[in-house]
Amino acid sequence: DTGVSQDPRHKITKRGQNVTFRCDPISEHNRLYWYRQTLGQGPEFLTYFQNEAQLEKSRLLSDRFSAERPKGSFSTLEIQRTEQGDSAMYLCASTGQSQYGYTFGSGTRLTVV
Amino acid sequence: RKEVEQDPGPFNVPEGATVAFNCTYSNSASQSFFWYRQDCRKEPKLLMSVYSSGNEDGRFTAQLNRASQYISLLIRDSKLSDSATYLCVVRGEGTGGFKTIFGAGTRLFVKA
Numbered sequence A: 001d002t003g004v005s006q007d008p009r010h011k012i013t014k015r016g017q018n019v020t021f022r023c024d025p026i027s028e029h030n031r032l033y034w035y036r037q038t039l040g041q042g043p044e045f046l047t048y049f050q051n052e053a054q055l056e057k058s059r060l061l062s063d064r065f066s067a068e069r070p071k072g073s074f075s076t077l078e079i080q081r082t083e084q085g086d087s088a089m090y091l092c093a094s095t096g097q098s099q100y101g102y103t104f105g106s107g108t109r110l111t112v113v
Numbered sequence B: 001r002k003e004v005e006q007d008p009g010p011f012n013v014p015e016g017a018t019v020a021f022n023c024t025y026s027n028s029a030s031q032s033f034f035w036y037r038q039d040c041r042k043e044p045k046l047l048m049s050v051y052s053s054g055n056e057d058g059r060f061t062a063q064l065n066r067a068s069q070y071i072s073l074l075i076r077d078s079k080l081s082d083s084a085t086y087l088c089v090v091r092g093e094g095t096g097g098f099k100t101i102f103g104a105g106t107r108l109f110v111k112a
Helices: none
Strands: A005-007 A010-013 A019-024 A031-037 A044-050 A053-057 A065-068 A075-079 A088-095 A108-112 B004-006 B011-014 B019-025 B032-038 B044-049 B055-057 B060-065 B070-075 B084-091 B100-102 B106-111
Touching: A005 A088, A010 A019, A019 A088, A019 A108, A031 A075, A044 A065, A044 A075, A053 A065, A075 A088, B004 B084, B011 B019, B019 B084, B019 B106, B032 B060, B032 B070, B044 B055, B044 B060, B070 B084
Parallel strands: A010 A108, B011 B106
Antiparallel strands: A005 A019, A019 A075, A031 A044, A031 A088, A044 A053, A065 A075, A088 A108, B004 B019, B019 B070, B032 B044, B032 B084, B055 B060, B060 B070, B084 B100, B084 B106
8 A cells, every 4th residue: 555544543532641643654755744624624734744854833733732753754643631622633644746736644533532 | 814715515416417616715826726525534635736727637627717816626417426525725835734725625415
């Protein structure tokens, strides 16, 4: 499978717990993006990596959120002290040099109870 | 005003109908334009790019009007499988994420 992989597909957690999601982009893609999508809305940008460098962070990425891409391959998104408002679909996307369009992973659906 | 605006719908059309969606954007410096399709509880998938000259892919036609800052998607001979949410995407110059803005989507239901 050469697509973008995300794990887990679903996560239910209690408020206040920490969660971590993983994204494996298409291997030749050097650009990786995290988005968040809630019901009835389009994806909202969270953060962007080019190789291992985190070049952009949205204000949506509060201090409870952190993302890494240590070797320029897979990425992790961690949410600390989860809140009910964090419940959403977290989407990872990657692009290559052509920058044509995003290839999204299947997403991680987070439910905070 | 939102940077990218779409009519949320839903559009309910019978099979075989022609349906058109519009999307307006506020940043006149936007460089690239796309339509994505998103099925319920699935990830968005790139449907097609939108060029000033207009482009067609089978039953789908996309057009861009830079002067009026809107893009359109036309679907001819609708199929049941076309039922989905269609997201308009506008991108500025560069590779970052800030300049790629997704609309909230237009929902389409095609009925037999």
